[in-house]
Amino acid sequence: MTQMTKTEGSNKSNSDLLSHYTQMRRVRTFEDRVGELYLRGASAGSMLHLSIGEESAAVGVCSAMRDGDTFTTHHRGHGIFLARGADPNRMMSEIGGKETGYCRGKGGSMHIADMSLGHLGANAIVGGGIPAIVGAALVAKHRKTGAVSIAFFGDGAMQQGVLYESMNMAALWDLPAIFVCINNQWGMGTRIDQATKSTKLHERARAFGLNAETVDGRDVLDVVEAANRIVDGARAGTPGFLAIDCYRFYGHGRKDKSPYRSDEEEAEGRAKDPVEFSRRMLIKNGVNVEELDAVDAKIDAEMDATIEFTIKSEEPALNTMFRDVFAPGQPEPEPVTTRIDRVLSKEQY
């Protein structure tokens, strides 16, 4: 086996790393495919935000989670949900606006949720999903379930006031709550240092009394270690904050060519690719390339099938439009056409 250095980082077993690599590769391939679907015009949302380059954050933090834990994600949350165990078919068809999707086509990319996996929802409002985990953590503490609740968000949400209210409450009440900032350096077209004077993000959380650290997202094993420390702390009653430094490979949305960034910057950022880094490390550690290629090929086939599933899935029926505004059994809203017809019809009188 090749000599291991600190930076190429490992005294962990290859099987763990291979498992993380596989998860990251699935996320990457899923997002590549969903990007294709989108560019072909076969997805429903006008917006698609990919987390390519951020896979170690999703996989690393989710590896520290258990059954019963809950979480919310942001508008760039596909990877997190997939790493947490989502069915790619139901996920992609939700992104495609199909009846077979997690939310029966009503949520789309930015509003995926699945209560059975503790996913309390992706959010299209920057910072919008953060305080819900304070509530979920409050319930977990009250009911002594041992669960933690994690809010995932990007660096853009670091400037939203609701984050600070939520961290303050979580600390004040010793809640099993965790705030994970996936710092991809860009909030849409604004670089982090154009959005805040203070880029040492974890220092803000420490000021509220949280366990807080920043980790480089290049090596997923570093993220796993940091996530375990933060999650263990939260289970023991000290809420946590973890900033994971990484780089958003593409623009804000899939069609954004990111003209606001230099080629040099992008090249430097993409050189931190956590998927390729893990692959290199596995090869260094003696895993043979064929084995890794086989993993990749299996994932490719799985995601090809997912695209097929999505394309073949039905659109939701039009009459489902009025459903789920309120609970089942409650009166549904009256469609505008029905109202107009009723008003203009003299027969009713």
Add this chain to the structure above:
Amino acid sequence: MPKLAYRDALKQALIDSMREDPDIFVIGEEVGRYGGAYGVTKGMIEEFGAERLIDTPISEPSIVGTAVGAAMAGMRPVAELMYVDFIGMTMDQLCNQAAKIRYMFGGQIGVPMVLRTQGGTGRSAGAQHSQSLEAYVMHTPGLRLAMPATVYDAYHLLRQALTQPDPVVFIEHKSLYAMTEDVDLTLPPPEWGKAVVRRQGKDLVIVTYSRQVHYVMQAAEELSKVGIEVTVIDLRTLNPLDFDTIRAEVEKVGKAMVVSEGVMTSGVAAELSARITEECFDFLEEPVIRVAGEDIPISVSIELEKNSVPTTKFVVETARKLLA
């Protein structure tokens, strides 16, 4: 029958509901040790403890957001906003989150929370503590809206709000807390979502809610003295909106007026007036008249404040003009 204050009816509703349902808890500023800015939760911490009457920092967006998350995680929070005027701060959590979660997530989960707050004028509280913002709530699909006018309704509507599967915004009126009534709370409650005809007349239907019910009832008394008999409808809940009752009464009488404390333009009265015009057009003998708040902020001056929202006198004058 025992005399009960509006404030105490609300407290009794919380106590009775919390005794029955251990998942209910109250969260907000000063709800626990202090007992609520208007005293509704005073003393409750002694029975229920700080875990069920949770005092928060002054952090409105997170108070509502925490309630959203707790409701999704299986409990039944009552979030308190000290004044409805602060609802703008919580608009994301209320309108983008609570109201839309069931729909966006394809019906997987709802947000059974109650947002208790108070609004309206009458305490010289100034422009930022005296608004009537119910139209904000009524405009958002996914939210229920209850606004009790009486002690009896304060009790029963809050009890019923705490069994709803969806988020309910519950707006009390700041000038009604001290109002007392002889009430028998053991009588069967009126149905959730149904309006009440508080007075039956033959000349004019007035549709209203919250404190204006009392002004309109006084106006109806005075109008009766000059031979004008008014039907008064108290909506009780604005969502669900019981339009059947409105339609039935307007069709009998043919003349309608809507009275609301909120500002006139694009307000609740505008919506109700449009619906009555649309749906009862063939029966209307006069235009539907809106009596509502002036399109101005509320003054701290007591005289200016009082006259910037409908008064009994104004309701009487407008009714007489309408019927002249």
